[in-house]
Amino acid sequence: MNSWKDLQDILLKFRNERNWEQFHNPKDLALALSIEVAELNELFLWKKPEEADVEKVKDELADVFAYAILLAEKYDLDINEIVKTKVAKNAEKYPVDKAKGTSKKYTEL
Template identity: 85%
Template sequence: MKNWEDLKNILVEFRNERDWERFHNPKDLALALSIEVSELNELFLWKKSEEADVEKIKDELADVFAYAILLAEKYNLDINEIVSNKVLKNAEKYPVDKAKGTSKKYNEL
């Protein structure tokens, strides 16, 4: 696989073969994404990071990416474009000279 578009095509084919598109409206995809993130978080609950099961992390992270990609597909969003644009916005909010080495929020810099 070379890019997000390839992943999207695989996910859409998988979804369509099972006639699941009717369940994949934006609201439910966003809820599924949130639930999968919670399942990912659960793998770290009450543990040190290094104690988390990496194989389970892979599965849950794959689910997170899958639902995020399908949500982007619903709105015809270019993942490379929207992430790149967000990094540019964050660069403005968090200039290196003010943000380097601190976890403060942009309005506290």
């Protein structure tokens, strides 16, 4: 397995075998994604990053990716393409000569 499409196929098979597509509209997938991100954040709350339980991080991060992949599928989005496009947009907003080594927002550069 070496592509987003392979993962998407596994997730769709899992979902379809359970008749869960009825619950996977874009709004609810986005909400589920947000909730999973919150659960990931909770693993770091009040801790140093190295204190987080890596096994739990893996589980929550997998849930985040799963819902993101399912949401992309709903809109027939090519994950590779949308990420490349976003990186290109960010490269314009954050040119290396202005953004290197700083966490300032592009409007402050």
